[in-house]
Amino acid sequence: MARDKALKLLNTRDPALKGLLEVPEEEYMYSGHNACPGCGAAQAMRFVLKALGNQTINVLAASCWSGIAGVFPYSALKIPVLHTAFETAAAAASGVRASLDMQGDKETVVLAWAGDGGTFDIGLQALSGAGERNEDILYVCYDNEAYMNTGVHRSSATPYLAWTATTPVIHPQDRPKKDILAIMAAHRIPYAATASVAFPHDLIEKAGKAKGIRGTRFLHIYSPCTPGWRYSPELGIKIARLAVESKVFPLYEVEGGERYTLSYRPRAVPVREYLRLQGRFDHLREEEIGLIQEEVDRRWERLLRWCT
C-alpha cells in the first residue's frame, strides 16, 4: 500500500517526522473554535483527543478553554463536555467517574482539563485529593504560564523574571515556577508526564499510554500563548521546541511516582535563544539571563539524577 510505503519512508528518512502517519486521522475538535491564532492550548486538546478517541468525556474547568470550546449553543468538541468552576476539574471528574462506574461503564475516559491557574493554584487542592484517592481519571494541565484568559495575570506556573500584567517589568515574577510534576509524583499516582505541542508524536504517544492505565494520570502540556508571551503567532511551535531543546521544559515521564524516564534528549540550546523570541522576557539583562541559565542547568542535572 502507498500509505505503508510512505510511512516507511518518513520513518526512516527524517527522525523529526517519525510516526507522522501513525497519528490518528480522526479529528474530535471542529475548526471553528474560538482560540487565538497560534494558540498552544487548542493544539494540545486536538492532539490529546486524537489519542483518546470519542469514548471520552471532558470535564472543563474555567480557563481559556471555556471560551475556546464555543459559545452556547455551539461546541467545538465532538465529545461530551461538562463546563465547571475554576477549582473543580479534578473533583467534578471524580464525580463523573463515580457515576460511570455505577452505570457499569469502566471504559469511557474521563478527561479533566484545566490550565496552569486551575491546576497549580486554585485547583491544586482538588487535584491533590483526586490523586491521593487515585481516581481513575486523566488530568491534563495545559500550561501557558499565566492566567491568560483574564488578561495575562501571573500564576505559580509563571517562570522566574517573566513579565505579566500583574508582574510588571519593574517587579517581574520573583519566584521560580512551581514543580507540578514533582507534586503529582509525590502522590504516587501511576502515571505523570510532561509533553509539548511542539512534539506532537511524543504527546499523542503519552496520551495514548495514559489512556491504557487505570488510576490517576497526569499530563503537563507546555502550551505557548501568543498574546500572553508576546510573540508573533507563527513562532509558537518554534518557541515550544526551543523550550525543550534549551532544557527549560524537559520531556519526561514519572511512573508510580518514582520511575523517572527521559523522553527526549535536548540539543542543549542556550536559554537565550528561547527567551529572545518572547516579549515577556524583553526586559531581561545579561546577568538575569545568566541566572536563568544556571537554574535551568541545575534543574536539568537534578532531573538526570532522578532518571538514572
Next chain:
Amino acid sequence: MEKVILSSHAVAYAVKLCRAQVITAFPITPQTAIIEKLAEFCATGELRARFIKVESEHSGMAALIGASSAGSRTFTATSSQGLALMHEVLHWAAGARLPIVMVNGNRALGPPWNLGPEHTDSLSQRDTGWLQFYCESGQEAIDTVIQAYRVAEEVLLPVIVALDGYYLTHTTEPIDIPEEAVVDEYLPPYHPKHKLDVADPKAFGGFAGPELYMEFRYKMFQAMEEAQRVAAKADLDFRRLFGRGYGLVDPYRLEDAELALVAAGTLASTAREVVDARRGLGEKVGLLRIRLFRPFPRAEVRQALARVSKVAVIDRAISFGHEGIVSQELKAALYGGEHRPLIYGFVAGLGGRDVTPEDLEEALDRAGKEGPEEEVLWLGIRL
C-alpha cells in the same frame, strides 16, 4: 418498621431507600453521623453506591455536580462552615439544573467558634437556587429526604433538607422507617433526559452571553415557582402511600387565632407547648411553622395568616443590617397580600442558645403591646 434511632441515622436510611448512587462527604467542623452510617452501608454493600471521601466540602459538591451530570442520583451532608465553603458550587449545581439532595445540619458560623444550632448557615444560601425544607422531627427528616428526590428530579433543581444541629442531628426518637417497596413505588429510578453520554455528545454549562443568560435564569425562576405545586403534590402522594404528610407550611390552632407565632425547625415544638398553655388561659394564639422556605410558599403563608392581627416571628437567624431572615421573607410575602398583620420580628437562639417556653412567653407578651419597640427584637440578650 418503627425503630428508636438517631435522626442522623434515619437520614442515612432515607438515602439508602432512595438508592442514591454517588455520595460525597467531608468531615468539616462539624459533620454528623449521617455520613458515618452511609459509609457503613456502602462498605457492606447494603447500599450500592460510590462513596467519595473528598478533601473538602467544595470538592464534595463539585463531585456531585459531575456525578449528577453523568446521570446518577446523588447525596451529601454538611453543616455551617462546610455549607459556606460550598457557596460557589451551590450556585453552579442549581444553574446546571441538577437534582442533588443535601442534608444540612444547621449550626452557627464562626467566629467565635460555636457549632450550636442556628439557621443562618442555610438561610443565607437563600439566593443560590436550591429548594430548602426545614424539619421539626427525625420522622419528618427521613420523609422529607424521600420527598426531596421526587421534587428535585421533577423540577430539576437541587434541594437542601435542613435539620437543626444537635436538636435533630444528635437526638434519638422512635422513627418509622418506610418499606423499600413503597419508597420504590413513590420514587421511580432517576433517568435524566440529558446527561453526559459519549453516544450523544452534548456540552453543558458553556458560555451564554446577555442575549441568552437571562432566559436561563427565567427558566430557573419558573422551575422554582413550579416547585411549590410539585412539592405540595409530592407531600400529598406521600401522605397517600405512607399515611403521613406535612404540608408546605404547618399551621397549628390558627383557625380563630389573633396572634400567631411563626418559626421554622424544632423551635416549633416548643412553640406548640406555649400555644397550648396560652390557649388554656383563653388567649387566641396559634402557630405557623415554615417547612418550605425556598420557594417561599407565599399563597399558603397569606392564607394561614389571613385572620390574625399580629405575628411574632421567632428567627434563629440574622441578616446583619436588616433583621431575622424568616421575618424579612414573611413581611415581603404579606406585603403583597391583601391582609397585612402587624409583624414583630424576634431574633433568638443564636449559636445554640436555648429558646425556652419562657422566651416565647416573653415574645408573646411583647407582641401583645401596641407595636414593636424596635424594628428588630432580641430575646434573652444579657448585656
